[in-house]
Amino acid sequence: xxxxxxxxxxxxxxxxxxxxxxxxxxxxxxxxxxxxxxxxxxxxxxxxxxxxxxxxxxxxxxxxxxxxxxxxxxxxxxxxxxxxxxxxxxxxxxxxxxxxxxxxxxxxxxxxxxxxxxxxxxxxxxxxxxxxxxxxxxxxxxxxxxxxxxxxxxxxxxxxxxxxxxxxxxxxxxxxxxxxxxxxxxxxxxxxxxxxxxxxxxxxxxxxxxxxxxxxxxxxxxxxxxxxxxxxxxxxxxxxxxxxxxxxxxxxxxxxxxxxxxxxxxxxxxxxxxxxxxxxxxxxxxxxxxxxxxxxxxxxxxxxxxxxxxxxxxxxxxxxxxxxxxxxxxxxxxxxxxxxxxxxxxxxxxxxxxxxxxxxxxxxxxxxxxxxxxxxxxxxxxxxxxxxxxxxxxxxxxxxxxxxxxxxxxxxxxxxxxxxxxxxxxxxxxxxxxxxxxxxxxxxxxxxxxxxxxxxxxxxxxxxxxxxxxxxxxxxxxxxxxxxxxxxxxxxxxxxxxxxxxxxxxxxxxxxxxxxxxxxxxxxxxxxxxxxxxxxxxxxxxxxxxxxxxxxxx
RNA sequence: UGGGGUGUCGCCAAGCGGCAAGGCACCGGGUUUUGAUCCCGGCAUUCGUAGGUUCGAAUCCUACCACCCCAGCCA
Numbered sequence: 327x328x329x330x331x332x333x334x335x336x337x338x339x340x341x342x343x344x345x346x347x348x349x350x351x352x353x354x355x356x357x358x359x360x361x362x363x364x365x366x367x368x369x370x371x372x373x374x375x376x377x378x379x380x381x382x383x384x385x386x387x388x389x390x391x392x393x394x395x396x397x398x399x400x401x402x403x404x405x406x407x408x409x410x411x412x413x414x415x416x417x418x419x420x421x422x423x424x425x426x427x428x429x430x431x432x433x434x435x436x437x438x439x440x441x442x443x444x445x446x447x448x449x450x451x452x453x454x455x456x457x458x459x460x461x462x463x464x465x466x467x468x469x470x471x472x473x474x475x476x477x478x479x480x481x482x483x484x485x486x487x488x489x490x491x492x493x494x495x496x497x498x499x500x501x502x503x504x505x506x507x508x509x510x511x512x513x514x515x516x517x518x519x520x521x522x523x524x525x526x527x528x529x530x531x532x533x534x535x536x537x538x539x540x541x542x543x544x545x546x547x548x549x550x551x552x553x554x555x556x557x558x559x560x561x562x563x564x565x566x567x568x569x570x571x572x573x574x575x576x577x578x579x580x581x582x583x584x585x586x587x588x589x590x591x592x593x594x595x596x597x598x599x600x601x602x603x604x605x606x607x608x609x610x611x612x613x614x615x616x617x618x619x620x621x622x623x624x625x626x627x628x629x630x631x632x633x634x635x636x637x638x639x640x641x642x643x644x645x646x647x648x649x650x651x652x653x654x655x656x657x658x659x660x661x662x663x664x665x666x667x668x669x670x671x672x673x674x675x676x677x678x679x680x681x682x683x684x685x686x687x688x689x690x691x692x693x694x695x696x697x698x699x700x701x702x703x704x705x706x707x708x709x710x711x712x713x714x715x716x717x718x719x720x721x722x723x724x725x726x727x728x729x730x731x732x733x734x735x736x737x738x739x740x741x742x743x744x745x746x747x748x749x750x751x752x753x754x755x756x757x758x759x760x761x762x763x764x765x766x767x768x769x770x771x772x773x774x775x776x777x778x779x780x781x782x783x784x785x786x787x788x789x790x791x792x793x794x795x796x797x798x799x800x801x802x803x804x805x806x807x808x809x810x811x812x813x814x815x816x817x818x819x820x821x822x823x824x825x826x827x828x829x830x831x832x833x834x835x836x837x838x839x840x841x842x843x844x845x846x847x848x849x850x851x852x853x854x855x856x857x858x859x860x861x862x863x864x865x866x867x868x869x870x871x872x873x874x875x876x877x878x879x880x
Numbered sequence: 881u882g883g884g885g886u887g888u889c890g891c892c893a894a895g896c897g898g899c900a901a902g903g904c905a906c907c908g909g910g911u912u913u914u915g916a917u918c919c920c921g922g923c924a925u926u927c928g929u930a931g932g933u934u935c936g937a938a939u940c941c942u943a944c945c946a947c948c949c950c951a952g953c954c955a
Contacts, residue, residue, distance in 0.1 A: 333894090359955055394954060451953055460951055462882045496953055506883040508951050517953035536955045560884055560950050582885090584948095589891085595955095637903060639893055641886095644948060648891045651904050661917060695917075727915060736913050769913085781913045847914045876915040 334640040336374065336581060340382055340551060349550040352384030356410065356417070357424075357540070357554075359391045360402035360524075362595040363610040363617040364409045366631070366652070367586040373635035374583065375553055376415040387547055388417035392425045393539050395523040403524070405610070409618035414628045424539045425525040427546055431534050432486065434542060434572050435497060435515055439478045443571055444515060445471055446481035447498045454496075457503070458511050464504035465511045471500065485518060488531045492518045499538075501567060509564045513537050541565040545574035552578045555585040556644060584644040589805045591616050591649060592814060606818065607801070613867050614801040614822050624798060625843050625853030625869030630659040649800070653870050660843055660851040660869065665693040665700055668738060668783040669846040669866075670830040671795055674715040675787060678743065680762040681709040686789070689768065691739035703834040707740050710787035712830045717782040718759055720748065725878070727780030734764065734778040738847060742767040742778045783847050785830040793836075793864035795829040795852070798822065829866075836861050843869065 343349045354375040358368060379386040388410060392398050407421060438444035447470045449457060459465030473481070485495055497516035505511055515538040520531050544552045552565075559582045569577060592598065593616055601607050601615070611619035621631065634655035638647050687707040694700040717728040717735075729735040734744045742764040749758035764772045771777050804817035835844065838854040846852050850871035859865040 357955095361955080391955065397954075454953075455951075458951060460882085463951095464882090465951090493953065508883080511951085514953055519953085533953095535953075540955090554955095556885070557949055558955090562884095584886085637892075639903095641893075643886050643893095645886095645892065648904065651892070654904060657916090666914075695912090695914075725915095738913060740913090742913090771913095778913085780915075783914080845914080845916085848916075849914090850916095872914075872916050874915070 335642065336378060336551070336553065336583065336640060337381070339581060340378060343550070344382065351550070352379055352382040353387070353418075353548055353550045354379045354384065354553060355387040355389050355422075355544065355547060355549050357389045357391045357543075358406050359394070359397070360399065360406060361394070361397040362402060362599055363405050363615075363619055365593050365595075365598060365618065366588060366591070366616045366621065367593045368409075369413065369618060369631050370586040370635050370638070370640075371553075371555070372410060372413060372415060373632060374640055376417075377635075378551070378553070384550075385418035386415070387419070387422050387549070389422035389424060389543060389547065390525075391536065391540065391543075392423055392523070392525060393534050393536055395519065395521050395533065398524055400524050405619060409622075412622060412628060413618065413631060422543075422547060423525050424534075424543050425523060427539070427543055428526060428530055428534070430546065431539055431542055432532075435534075435538070436479065436482065437573070438499065438515075438571065439482060439497075440475055441571070442475060442500070444497055444499050445473050445478050446485065447471070447496050447512075448494070449496075450493055458508070459503070461508070467503050468498070468512065471512070482516075485516065485532050486530075488520070490518055492520055494518065497532075499564075499567070501564075507560055507563060509537070509561050510567070513564060537561060537564050538568060541569045541578065541580070542572065542574060544578035545569055545572075545576050548576045549578045550576075552580045554580060554582055556582045556642065557585075558582055582642065583640050584642055586638065587644065587646040588616065588649050588652065589646050590800045590802050590807070592802070592808045594808065597808060597814060600815075601801075604815075606815065613796070613798050622841075623853075623856050623867065625660075625851060625867055626656050627659050627663075627843070630656040633659065646806070656870055657851070657873065660845060662697075664843045664845045664851055666691075666695065666847050667703075667835050667844045668705075668785055668832045669793070669795070669835065669849060669852070670712045670714050670783065670785045670790075671797075671826050671849065672715045673712040673828075673830055674718055674756070675758045676711050676713050676743070676784070677758060677760050678709050678711075678763055679746070679760050683709050685709065689740055703832075705739055705832060705834075706786045706789040708786045708788050711737075711784045712787055712790065713737075713759075713782055713784045718745070718756075720756075728782055729759070729761075729780075734772070734776065736767075736778040736781040737784045738781050740768065740784070742772055781848075783849075785832050787830075789833050790830040791833055791836045791864065793829050793831045793866055795826040795866050795868065796855075797824040797826065797868045799824075831864060831866075835866075836864055838864065838866075845872075848872065 356375045376386045447468045496514045498512045501510045503511045516532045562580050565580050611623050613624035689705040691705045692702045720731045722730045731745045743761045745761045747760045748756045751757045801822045802817045803819040807817040808814040840859045843853045851869040852866040855865040
């Protein structure tokens with residue numbers, strides 16, 4: 327795995343820090359809260375944190391920022407680890423938990439109280455809001471701000487002991503209620519929550535806030551560069567305040583970068599959860615979800631996601647990346663690596679009237695047009711086969727390069743055929759095309775010099791296999807589905823999933839393993855479903871269609 | 881109207897006083913048993929706007945404008 331050669335502003339900072347001795351090694355961390363599945367935005371953060379560590383010979387921790395037990399669960403802890411590993415990253419040592427530091431954090435809180443820098447406040451949530459002031463008006467000091475150290479110590483101990491009800495008291499840092507930075511108006515360090523924690527059980531009834539826990543967690547782990555997204559920029563003075571006022575043994579620095587926004591996509595955990603809870607999709611790993619698990623099931627590869635992250639770069643400006651870039655990254659990967667195969671999604675029977683009924687020729691087709699080392703597979707050729715209904719017309723203009731009555735077409739990896747007549751059902755619909763083969767056209771052009779105009783895929787009617795094929799498309803048909811406050815669900819693409827129950831696939835495809843990717847020639851890239859595919863009942867998901875520059879009509 | 885940020889091609893993004901990289905998308909042309917891939921070519925006299933400094937500015941200064949974030953006992 328080659329280190330990222332890309333240079334961004336974070337790398338510049340790190341290079342400087344290394345050069346001037348501020349740090350002797352690089353230690354980053356990826357700190358998700360286990361309250362949902364990781365999505366493509368997290369992939370960027372993972373790529374930044376692990377990538378920077380890797381590129382500078384350092385390491386990166388995986389730390390669960392589990393300070394709010396109400397929203398978190400073990401399910402998410404497991405899925406997150408699986409996703410990070412799948413992306414190909416390895417964290418330093420064991421998985422870390424902010425909750426492992428609860429005792430240390432508490433001791434430090436006592437320390438701040440002793441220093442007169444923290445106090446217990448009895449204001450309820452509503453009162454606290456009033457005292458906090460507004461963006462343009464300063465706040466007012468809490469009436470409890472000047473409690474004695476002894477009283478604060480006693481109250482804090484009793485908070486910890488469970489003597490007070492939720493919301494009755496909080497521990498606040500004593501900073502500046504008039505600060506223009508709202509985060510510095512005596513921010514809350516501890517709140518009472520009488521709920522069990524997924525890691526610490528019922529050991530605690532008070533839980534530290536993100537602001538109080540994060541920087542200290544970084545310091546405990548020896549994190550040198552604590553990288554987060556732009557919205558935390560205003561928190562940096564607070565981050566620094568805690569680290570500077572506590573006897574921590576290392577001094578981490580926080581840096582912020584712009585979070586990833588993708589058009590035609592929502593990446594807010596709340597909205598993703600809603601899609602799952604409302605049953606709009608079939609779970610966090612639905613192939614239409616921008617979650618890592620969903621993308622994996624859709625057929626994205628770790629390499630394509632990493633490539634995408636490299637393409638978009640890391641800056642402090644917040645833009646909206648075109649989802650076409652993501653699509654490019656996966657096409658590029660799959661074009662280079664996915665074996666080719668043939669499948670017919672909308673079958674139309676073709677009978678080769680000159681081809682003996684009992685005859686079966688075993689043709690050999692290369693698995694990749696330019697990578698011989700990917701081998702080849704056998705392709706049974708028979709009198710009856712299926713082609714895609716879109717690949718036949720009774721008549722067409724010169725631009726149409728497929729099968730036309732009275733004209734020729736190349737069957738991919740097989741013969742050139744010529745269409746002679748059609749068979750219709752009672753309703754007048756074409757149900758069969760009768761054609762004949764042009765002799766000696768395997769690997770050769772017709773001897774009479776009349777070359778076919780195009781090439782189409784096919785599957786033997788007698789030797790082909792049936793498969794379910796799920797055609798996925800973007801979940802939203804609006805560029806910015808969550809812009810504004812209106813319900814983002816109204817922008818759902820009604821055709822984000824189309825299931826083809828009975829597609830025909832060439833026999834070799836039945837041996838596909840779950841998560842194996844293929845290019846179904848002329849159709850797109852497909853992956854055998856991670857959970858529901860089997861040799862008996864093959865299921866393929868369309869990852870992404872082939873680039874299509876054909877303008878019919880033009 | 882407080883504080884913190886960001887503004888370079890439709891999108892992402894280099895550039896850090898010497899005369900606008902690259903990628904995506906798009907548009908031409910060539911090769912091709914995938915209308916794919918691949919290959920070649922095109923695509924910002926201009927860097928949010930207006931002034932100023934300078935021989936010279938996207939890069940420095942000033943003012944203005946636009947957009948994003950902050951008033952959770954969420955992260």
